[in-house]
Amino acid sequence: MDLPCVQWQDHVTQKWAGLDLELKERFTSLLDIDDVFKCALTLTTQDDLDVLQSVSAGYLVQKDTEQAVKCRERGNSSFKTKDYTAAALHYSQGVCFAPQSSEQLSLCYANRSAALYHLQHYQSWIFGYPSHLLHKLEERRIQCCNHLSASQKGKEDHNPALKNHKGQEKVKAPSDGPFTFGIGPKAAVGFSPEKGRHLVAAERLAAGEVILNDRPYSCVLIPGMEDLKGKGAELDTERGVFGTEHRRCHRCLAETLHPVPCDGCSYSRYCSTGCQREAWEEHHHWECPLGADLIVLGVMSHLALRVTLKAGLKNIQMARKPISNQHRKSKPGHFNRESSDSSSCQINQSDPSTSYYGDSYSSVFHLLHHLNHHSPGLRFLCAVTIATLYLKLRKIGPPPASWALSRLTGVNSQSTEEEGSWGSELWLLGSAVLRHFLQLRCNAQAILTLQDTEKEKGAANSPVQSSREICIATAIFPTLSLLNHSCYPNTSLVFNTGTGTHLSGSYWAPDVTESRAERRSTARRVTITVRASKNITVGQEIVHCYGPHSSRMASQERQRLLQEQYYFLCQCEACTLAQEEAEGTEGQLQHTEDRGTGFLCSQSSCGHRMSSSEVSHRLQEVRVKLEKAVDLMETEGLSNALRLLKRVYSQSGLILAETHPLQGELADAIARAYATRGDWNNAASHLERSVIAIGSQYGEDSIELGQQLFKLAQLHFNGGARGPALSVIPKVRRLLCLHRGPCCHELQELQAMENCLKKITI
Known part of the structure; x- marks a missing residue:
């Protein structure tokens, strides 16, 4: 749970400690969210607002000409060294800092277009130039059009169907077709007192x-440098290290090197004017004046506010009422169209929390908030945080348009001091935000994506893809929230950020300006697809993993984490198996456990014993040396790194089986070192050893194994090993189709490799 920053937590902790015992007991006894919020509102003072203002002052989120100049200068330095990606990011940061209609804004736009030109982003629109540089704009426009025309001609020659024979007709953009959301026809919503709503x-x-x-x-979006502020963040971008907040659209999370800035702040940026417009209308109109307050108060507070602003008064009023007859007549889960007013599945007519309302706000509102499970201190932190945020909103101006009613009907209200047009009953906004804040502890979903680690280090054209999973955002998914947890799930999740038609790589001619501008202004969206990762029988529950996975964590640790955050004792298959007690390092060491006295060498002729503490110490030594070797590789000490890795791998092999995760990590690191040298055969040989460990740890049907085999296919292909490459590709294809679907870009690369290899004669 992304709680507020440490300074704010310390302030609220001191506030809680200073309350008299009677007031603490009264607050702790409240079990209704409305009552909790009202109580916190009476306890929140100007001092709390002042502390928030003081902490927020350390974050740079406003327009600042001086910062824009510094960003442009850093971009110029990167441009001179031909690091055009870093240059574009620096210039974009300058665009975001520069005040509207300023000279610096024009200069940053101008410089960014030059960097994008070298990156072959020819279709990125160029605007905002200063008048005395218009000749450069015209020259660059002609160059871009020439490149696009050449690209168009090449594609038409390859595919005659794309040619425009009449010359005057515009090429039609391809249709993506309807996209459906909701539960598929082979799944249904169920309910039981033990499991609640489930699939x-x-x-x-x-x-x-x-x-x-x-x-x-x-x-x-989760800032990549959320622990840095002020000059710290400035120094980080000066080194060319950019977080997710610099690289991604703050609405649809799509990656972009040429964001559209918010007109009011330097923090928010978007991939298109469509995303900018929709974000402003939906929530940013109210978030922007809050400045850095939302950064201080944490991602969960921010998300809770955003959910409430989007819902509006009418939806919240409806969600607070008993279930309507419309819901009672609904049929079980099915695919819903784009409309958010989707049908619902009635499970228990007497309790709204047991019903399914599709992807509407009601599905979010009725998620369990577990108020009674939160400790009094945490409950107080959440309540005071939201009460302070509510008071800040009141000071900004009149309430949001979706809340602009002076009186609410059917709501039991409590009179408070009116301020401007904020009616006395609008405490309901704060209560709704608090409700969602508490819900998110158990129902927030991290949005994960694969990041190319080689590209991250600057090796944009690396012949072997190496990626890691990163968390870029936190979200609330109405339908996904139905899935219960299992440490050994039967589903696989794939996130798509910025879903929609992208201009890059499209086949439109450069003169199709109307169609292109129209598509650029269309906002994109984030989506998730859940697939079965194994065969699921009729009546079997559909589950996914909340984080603690049996392949990554021991049973005792999983149980502890799930109990602390989700308040339940996991009874999944992985946690109830009898051999669970014996999981861990046993079976992955060359020594077997000897009745709790230590470890005995698995070779009967040896008889060597090691204590448990000695095994732990040796494993820690291996991890330290592995980290040192990886650091050496990244600082151009490749030969030294390779020697160290080979020595450690040989030594660790005396105590670790080839299936141990550490042996797999070592083999993978050695393979990367050889691949960097261009020694494809040795790289493939060591990666095959890593594949054995990955398969043992995650399973033969895991996406982790698929990713490792994908790298192996690349190594065989680069080394000209036709037979081994063709034998690996079908295995990779099966696993990628299983987990990511038939349209993932890795499958396209596999197909290209396979086609090329089949043309080679033996």
Whole structure:
């Protein structure tokens, strides 16, 4: 749970400690969210607002000409060294800092277009130039059009169907077709007192089948440098290290090197004017004046506010009422169209929390908030945080348009001091934000994406893809929230950020300006697809992993984390198996456990013993040396790194089996070192050893194994090993189709490799 920053937590902790015992007991006894918020509102003072203002002052989120100049100068330095990606990011940062209609804004736009030109982003629109540089704009426009025309001609020669024979007709953009959201026809919503709402298979689901598609009701991007502020963040970008807040659209999370800035602040930026417009209308109109307050108060507070602003008064009023007859007549889960007013599945007519309302706000509102499970101190922190945020909103101006009613009907209100047009009953906004804040502790979903680690280090054209999973945002998904947890899940999740047609790589001619501008202004969206990762029988529950996975964490640790954050004792298959107690290093060491007295060498002729503490110490030594070797590789000490890795791998092999995760990591690191040298055969040989460990740890049907085999296919291809490459490609294709679907870009690369290899004669 992304709580507020440490300074704010310390302030609220001191405030809680200073309350008299009677007031603490009264607050702790409150079990209704409305009552908790009202109580916190009476306890929140100007001192709290002043502390928030003081902490927020350390973050740079306003327009600042001086900062824009510094960003442009850093961009110029990167441009001179031909690091055009870093240059574009620096210039974009300058665009965001520069005040509207300023000279610096024009200069940053101008310089950024030059960097984008060298990156071959020819279709990125160029605007905002200063008048005395218009000749450069015209020259660059002609160059871009020439490149696009050449690219268009090449594609037409390859595909005659794309040619425009009449010359005057515009090329039609391809249609993406309708996209459906909701639960597929082979799954249904169930309910039980023990499991609550959950998803079960209504028909047999084959591995790889889509179970549901969902989109977040709201999401908030997680800053990559959220622990840095002020000059710290400035120094970080000066080194060319940019966080997710610099690289991604703050609405649809799409990556972009040429963001559209917010007109009011330097923090928010978007991939298109469409995303900018929709974000402003939906929530940023109210977030922008808050400045850095939302950064201080944490991602969960931010997301809770965003959900409430999007919902509006009418939806919240409806969600607070008993279930309507419309909901009672609904049918079980099915695919819903784009409309957010989707049908729902009635499970228990007497309790709204047991019903399914599709992807509407009601599905979010009725998620369990577990108020009674939160400790008094945490409950107080959440309540005072939201009460302070509510008071800040009141000071900004009149309430949001969706809340602009002077009186609420059917709501039991409590009179408070009116301020401007904020009616006395609008405490309901704060209560709704608090409700969602508490819900998010158990129901927030991290949005994950794969990041190319080689590209991150500057090796944009690396012949072997190496990626790591990163968390870029936190979201609330109405339908995905139905899935319960299992440490050994039967589903696989794939996130798509910025879903929609991208201009880069499209086949439109450079003169199709109307169609292109229209598509650029269309806002994109984040989506998630849930597939069966294995065959699921009729009646079997459909589950996914909340984080603690049996392949990554021991049972005791998983149980502790799940109990602390989700308040339940996991009884999944992985946690109830009898051999669970014996999991861990046993079976992955060359020594077997000897009745709790230590470890005995598995070779009967040896008889060597090691204590548990000695094994732990040796494993820690291996990890330290592995980290040192990786650091050496990244600082151009490749030969030294390779020698160290080979020595450690040989030594660790005396105590670790080839299936141990550490042996797999060592083999992978050695393979990377050889690949950097261009020694493809040795790289492939060591990566094959890593594949054995990955398969043992994650399973033969895991996406982790698929990713490792994908790298192995690349190594065989680069080394000209036709037979081994062709034997690996089908295995990779099966695993990628299973987890990511038939349209992922890795499959396109595999197909290209396979086509090329089949043309080679033996």
